Amino acid sequence: DSGVTQTPKHLITATGQRVTLRCSPRSGDLSVYWYQQSLDQGLQFLIQYYNGEERAKGNILERFSAQQFPDLHSELNLSSLELGDSALYFCASSVVGADGNTIYFGEGSWLTVV
Amino acid sequence: AQTVTQSQPEMSVQEAETVTLSCTYDTSENNYYLFWYKQPPSRQMILVIRQEAYKQQNATENRFSVNFQKAAKSFSLKISDSQLGDTAMYFCAFMKPNTGNQFYFGTGTSLTVIP
Numbered sequence: 001d002s003g004v005t006q007t008p009k010h011l012i013t014a015t016g017q018r019v020t021l022r023c024s025p026r027s028g029d030l031s032v033y034w035y036q037q038s039l040d041q042g043l044q045f046l047i048q049y050y051n052g053e054e055r056a057k058g059n060i061l062e063r064f065s066a067q068q069f070p071d072l073h074s075e076l077n078l079s080s081l082e083l084g085d086s087a088l089y090f091c092a093s094s095v096v097g098a099d100g101n102t103i104y105f106g107e108g109s110w111l112t113v114v
Numbered sequence: 115a116q117t118v119t120q121s122q123p124e125m126s127v128q129e130a131e132t133v134t135l136s137c138t139y140d141t142s143e144n145n146y147y148l149f150w151y152k153q154p155p156s157r158q159m160i161l162v163i164r165q166e167a168y169k170q171q172n173a174t175e176n177r178f179s180v181n182f183q184k185a186a187k188s189f190s191l192k193i194s195d196s197q198l199g200d201t202a203m204y205f206c207a208f209m210k211p212n213t214g215n216q217f218y219f220g221t222g223t224s225l226t227v228i229p
Contacts, residue, residue, distance in 0.1 A: 031215050037157075042221040043205065056216050088157055094215050101147055101211050105159035 003027065004106035006091050012112045018079040021109045025072055025093030031055070032074040033103065034066055035090040043090070049074055081113045116141050118208050120220035127196045128228050134181075135191040135223045137206030143167075148182065148189045149207040153222075154199070162204070165189065193225075201227045 003026035045058035049068035127133035
């Protein structure tokens, strides 16, 4: 157990709909990352937040948005869903300091768009 | 921007044998961290091993060890006594601190351990 919690674990929704994926980072971790992994694909970095502020943005579509709340949990909002958005969405967190700056992943949220 | 290259999309190894997965990276930084993550069929991302660039000694975790060549910007993973449970996708990753902890991942190497 990495300590990073993601909900829901599985989600099936129709095209055109909107979903929200939730992530609770490890206790004390200020950085939260979102990654997308399609079938047989590598990790696509979407966005990173640090202590509530956006720190880095990757290949995140305009239909997607994210935020990190004061309690450090984060949400990834996916709207106007398309079939191609079906993927495994990972949340990860990291801490700065003596821990070695390691990134820890949640178990992912499987999104299927039908 | 940092880049991480894994030039071996797929590899296989006989059970109990040793296999080495390659990873190279490109950076102008002197202080950074390198990682290997394992993703088994369950799709969970599991940290295998971590190396700090300022440490000359290669990191080791049980059957897993790295060959860190800083000048060559190479970071290979050696798996000894391969086990069936080692079958997974392996991702190499690079992180430079003090920049918001941005991580850069390679495209992965799919390893199959053959009984």
